[in-house]
Amino acid sequence: MLSNAKKEVVIMKVVQPIRDLKQLEAVKGYLRGKNKRDYLLFMVGISSALRISDILKLQVSHVWDGKKEKEFIEINEKKTRKYKRFPITKNLAKAIKEYIKEYPDIKQDDYLFTSRKGTNQPISRQYAATVLNEACDMVGVKERFSTHGMRKTWGYWAFKKGISLDYICIALNHSSVAETKRYLGILQEDLDNLYLEVNL
Numbered sequence: 001m002l003s004n005a006k007k008e009v010v011i012m013k014v015v016q017p018i019r020d021l022k023q024l025e026a027v028k029g030y031l032r033g034k035n036k037r038d039y040l041l042f043m044v045g046i047s048s049a050l051r052i053s054d055i056l057k058l059q060v061s062h063v064w065d066g067k068k069e070k071e072f073i074e075i076n077e078k079k080t081r082k083y084k085r086f087p088i089t090k091n092l093a094k095a096i097k098e099y100i101k102e103y104p105d106i107k108q109d110d111y112l113f114t115s116r117k118g119t120n121q122p123i124s125r126q127y128a129a130t131v132l133n134e135a136c137d138m139v140g141v142k143e144r145f146s147t148h149g150m151r152k153t154w155g156y157w158a159f160k161k162g163i164s165l166d167y168i169c170i171a172l173n174h175s176s177v178a179e180t181k182r183y184l185g186i187l188q189e190d191l192d193n194l195y196l197e198v199n200l
Contacts, residue, residue: 016143045150
């Protein structure tokens with residue numbers, strides 16, 4: 001059994017999606033103005049539903065053919081080893097073009113999110129988390145975000161746009177729709193609304 005103190009720690013560690021569209025745009029704007037690499041990291045994260053381990057191993061060749069952005073990003077996921085393909089959206093394509101313009105000498109086999117430390121090494125998961133949390137703090141996002149929040153944000157907004165939970169479940173590689181609802185915090189929202197509707 002967990003003590004109350006440990007339960008509080010578990011609750012505090014839950015990462016949430018960004019549920020406010022204005023805050024989502026504010027995070028984009030903050031990162032875009034500060035660093036095009038970090039902005040692209042966020043755009044890939046909220047456009048793909050990829051885990052951070054897969055995002056950080058992306059190379060320039062995954063998104064850019066040497067002249068223009070690619071139509072799709074294709075990878076084998078590290079955790080599941082499953083093939084995943086998703087289209088590069090218009091917003092993501094713009095972020096890729098801005099990134100390439102900022103770093104014109106970058107090579108096809110370079111990591112997309114290259115660290116300044118070492119030779120052709122990706123930034124660390126910890127650094128990515130620091131960058132994202134700082135951006136969220138700066139624009140007033142109250143919930144804990146971190147790197148996993150990007151994946152949750154994609155799923156949450158897919159649901160809000162009317163995409164079937166069955167499809168979202170497949171995209172996230174979940175075993176059931178119930179798992180997806182819990183993951184996105186939708187189940188808790190449903191329960192909250194249930195209590196409000198009963199209103200005895």
